[in-house]
Amino acid sequence: MLERSHLLVVREVERQGSLTAAADALNLTQSALSHTVKKLEQQLGTQVWAREGRSMRLTQAGQYLLGLANRLLPQFEHAEDRMKQYANGERGTLRIGMECHPCYQWLLKVVSPYLARWPDVDVDVKQRFQFGGIGALFGYDIDVLVTPDPLKKPGLRFQPVFDYEQVLVVADSHVLAGESYVVPEHLSTEVLITYPVETDRLDIYTRFLTPANVVPKRHKVIETTDIMLQMVASGRGVAALPRWLAEDYADRMPLVPLRLGKKGVAKQIFLGTREADDAIDYLAAFVALAREADWGTARLRGKRQ
Template sequence: MFDLGHARSFVAVAEELHFGRAAARLNLTQSPLSRQIQMLERSLGVDLLERSTRAVRLTPAGRTFLAEAYRVLAAVESAERLTRRSARGESGLVRLGFTAASAYRALPRLVAHLRAHLPEIALVLEEMVSGEQIHALEGNRIDLALLRPSPALAEDGIDAVPLTRERLILAVPRDHPLASGRAPTLRDLDGEPFVTWSPRGGRYFIDLLDGLFEAGGVRPQVVQRVNQVHAMVALVDAGLGVALVPEGVRSIRMAHVVLRSIRLPATAQPELLLASRRDNQNPCLDTVRSAVISAMA
């Protein structure tokens, strides 16, 4: 059975067609090189070279073996390079969870950044509500999470850092009185049919909006609760009510929805966090985590 050293020696001789020049290229003397080629030929049971006092030529078997030797050596070099890059956190696979709302602005930005700066790291993306992401982190089913603040993140073993904030805007049906005119205020929502998050999909948003309404003395009329922000906008499009949604939703185009800025307290800006398990052993996790934070800075 030939080894990689024999394959490299044969490639040098095949390219130089001269044992002396090939030996110099490999930092060998000519005799050990000749023995290596002979051992290779005995191992394969074929002659790879035709030798004479004047020239060295490849046999048909030698030409076939040269092509395969190139392929094998290239694969070995690629494996060595990828292994080193993986150890440095520059290649590998990262499983990233994200909320639906983050897919409109934050996710495209960070994915583009990772593809440009860490092209050998593959991303597996999984859309989940924040609670599902926390369970997935705890079960090591994802490596990183783009999620909303939650008391469950206080659990030991999970690190979470603020990634970005965005304003809330008002989504209203196109024929609604608030669709035009002066900038709407929180007071304008008092008694309005209101589409909002369900406890399963948006506990963070429910608490944020309840606090906002209570502080402002406003009581919208909740007519529907859903898990995902695109479902909220679709229900506004159907004329069911109005909704307060993250500003990234401006990328959604629906024929009968108008998205308007609304005067709200500065505290009414939903926060997006980046979370991971402290004991995660994925070698490229720290590299990707730092790149995500850099992309959103």
């Protein structure tokens, strides 16, 4: 019979790369872990690992078990944490996943009043997911997903939080700074600076450049907003960001936000949750507070003009 402990072994051996390291992580002796591995393969009637010297490589059956472990174990761990919190009279921890790099400033505006209203709830923010944001939500690695690109799936609920406009940000001394809007061809001679996200998930490509069959002179990735906009302000490239964020930085840096195309590029930020968690009061309260917050929409002046 396949047990949870077997899945723990499969996951840990893969993580650590050897039986010795996995045994240490699982607080077992190497001989005990070797016995468990041998017994598991005997029970299943198939090899889970292929031995290659001192290293171990998962077989096809092992890869299947690893996928199962990565899906199920976080749910067990989440359930155990939740039960401990209930037993201790605590509310719990709200784990927020971010698929929107520039949304941290917005999130801070929501988290601050939320923590004040819910003093018995902690907040944790995650940005890197083994299976993407949707997978993290399904796998109980996170409780809320902040994303501009919702993917409708059974069991998940996505609610729009606010609308925003994607704009091009240039230095105030840039040759385009005086334009009312830019066209894709303008970027063919520019260094485009973006967050480290696949181009097929960047709106500047999917909704502006690619349809016009235009590519920038060069594409450079930078992880942090501050450094990205310092580069833009120094004339070393241009960037595409939400207008509310661009205008916030333009208040203190020599930057100019420009509309992408004559009509602009309109977007929304969504919060994704599991339908099964609808009854969790502190989670519902976070979503409600996020939808009430007007900090993002207040900075959409360019979209209304």
